[in-house]
Amino acid sequence: MNLNLEVEQEEDGRWLAEVLELPGAMAYGASADEAMVKAEALAFRALAEQLERGEVSPLPITLSVPSAA
Incomplete structure (x- = not known):
C-alpha cells in the first residue's frame, strides 16, 4: 500500500x-512539518484500527512524504 501526503499553505497562513x-x-499545523506530522500520525492510527478490527489484511506500506516547502 502506498500512501501519499500532500501539503499546502492555506490563505490564512495555516x-x-x-x-x-x-x-x-x-x-x-502552524508549519508544513507540523501539519505533516499530525497527518502521518492520523493515517497510522486509522490503519492500525482497521487492522485491529480485521477490516484490512496486513500489507507492506510505503509513505511518500514531500520535502518541506
Whole structure:
C-alpha cells in the first residue's frame, strides 16, 4: 500500500496536510512539518484500527512524504 501526503499553505497562513488515499486523514499545523506530522500520525492510527478490527489484511506500506516547502 502506498500512501501519499500532500501539503499546502492555506490563505490564512495555516498549513494543511492530507493523506490522499485515506478520506478524512488531514490535519492543520502552524508549519508544513507540523501539519505533516499530525497527518502521518492520523493515517497510522486509522490503519492500525482497521487492522485491529480485521477490516484490512496486513500489507507492506510505503509513505511518500514531500520535502518541506
